[in-house]
Amino acid sequence: MTARILSGKEFAARIKADAKAEAEKLREETGVMPGLAVVIVGEDPASQVYVRNKHKACEELGLHNVSVEMPETTTREELFAKIDELNADPKIHGILVQLPLPKALQSAEAEVLERIDPNKDVDGFHPVNVGRLSNGAGSLVPCTPAGCIRMLELADIPMDGAKAVVIGRSNIVGKPMFNLLLQHNATVTVAHSHTKNLAEITKQADILVAAVGKPGFVTADMVKPGAAVIDVGINRIAPKKLVGDVDFDGVSEVAGAITPVPGGVGLLTVAMLMQNVVTAAKLQLKK
Numbered sequence: 299m300t301a302r303i304l305s306g307k308e309f310a311a312r313i314k315a316d317a318k319a320e321a322e323k324l325r326e327e328t329g330v331m332p333g334l335a336v337v338i339v340g341e342d343p344a345s346q347v348y349v350r351n352k353h354k355a356c357e358e359l360g361l362h363n364v365s366v367e368m369p370e371t372t373t374r375e376e377l378f379a380k381i382d383e384l385n386a387d388p389k390i391h392g393i394l395v396q397l398p399l400p401k402a403l404q405s406a407e408a409e410v411l412e413r414i415d416p417n418k419d420v421d422g423f424h425p426v427n428v429g430r431l432s433n434g435a436g437s438l439v440p441c442t443p444a445g446c447i448r449m450l451e452l453a454d455i456p457m458d459g460a461k462a463v464v465i466g467r468s469n470i471v472g473k474p475m476f477n478l479l480l481q482h483n484a485t486v487t488v489a490h491s492h493t494k495n496l497a498e499i500t501k502q503a504d505i506l507v508a509a510v511g512k513p514g515f516v517t518a519d520m521v522k523p524g525a526a527v528i529d530v531g532i533n534r535i536a537p538k539k540l541v542g543d544v545d546f547d548g549v550s551e552v553a554g555a556i557t558p559v560p561g562g563v564g565l566l567t568v569a570m571l572m573q574n575v576v577t578a579a580k581l582q583l584k585k
């Protein structure tokens with residue numbers, strides 16, 4: 299069997315088209331165009347690529363967007379002041395502080411994320427939004443997991459009653475993915491670096507999500523025939539060579555559906571960010 303390739307490009311286009319229509323309707327009704335501010339501290343080259351992709355998407359949708367570039371030497375107080383300014387700016391509905399922060403600021407990460415107005419938190423990383431998601435009332439949900447769920451819906455891959463296994467327990471992917479799959483009535487297991495007999499567990503999955511950060515970690519012998527395999531990994535193994543956490547060639551012989559890297563989940567992440575900017579604008583107009 300050869301797996302159906304779930305094209306990030308195709309599903310991202312549908313998510314962006316929906317967000318664009320919603321943004322245009324909002325503009326007609328209220329005169330407000332949703333706006334995004336991306337704050338990038340320091341000069342991590344990978345971060346610069348992602349930030350560029352986010353701005354391209356904003357341009358494509360006609361969203362207002364600004365890029366705030368701050369030097370590597372930025373202090374915690376300077377970053378707080380910038381966030382306060384964006385929180386108060388009526389043209390900005392979404393604020394994203396690109397992670398990882400430079401080393402000197404990493405210990406302040408939680409405080410930085412909590413400084414963002416929860417209704418402008420388009421990453422869904424603020425504890426208020428984490429709590430809302432956990433309670434089943436999330437509106438600003440982390441973009442990568444939300445994009446994966448939307449893709450499963452659009453691809454008609456059933457979650458209700460399915461057995462889902464998520465490998466990885468990060469705040470950005472693993473934990474929110476667990477909550478979203480659970481809300482869609484999947485039976486969810488979260489596996490991680492201390493999990494014993496991992497292959498035995500992953501082989502039961504109808505939906506397998508890999509968010510580990512290790513190139514080629516998921517191999518064909520770990521996958522149930524016909525499963526949907528979602529590869530969240532982004533591993534740069536050479537300057538221009540990006541691979542996922544899944545051994546794509548081997549696993550695509552066993553799986554029923556699989557996302558490629560690049561061209562998979564990364565594109566869904568950016569598309570769902572656009573949707574979150576529109577959702578955030580609506581939340582603020584309601585107040």
Ligand SMILES: Nc1nc(=O)c2c([nH]1)NC[C@@H]1CN(c3ccc(C(=O)N[C@@H](CCC(=O)O)C(=O)O)cc3)C=[N+]21
Nearest residue numbers: 347348351394395396397398421560561562564565567
């Ligand atoms: N506060 C915050 N929010 C984030 O959402 C966030 C972040 N920090 N830090 C880094 C990660 C990573 N991320 C990606 C965005 C786009 C692609 C993307 O567009 N990928 C393309 C091309 C990638 C390439 O060619 O390098 C693809 O997979 O085809 C990937 C990864 C957002 N992140």
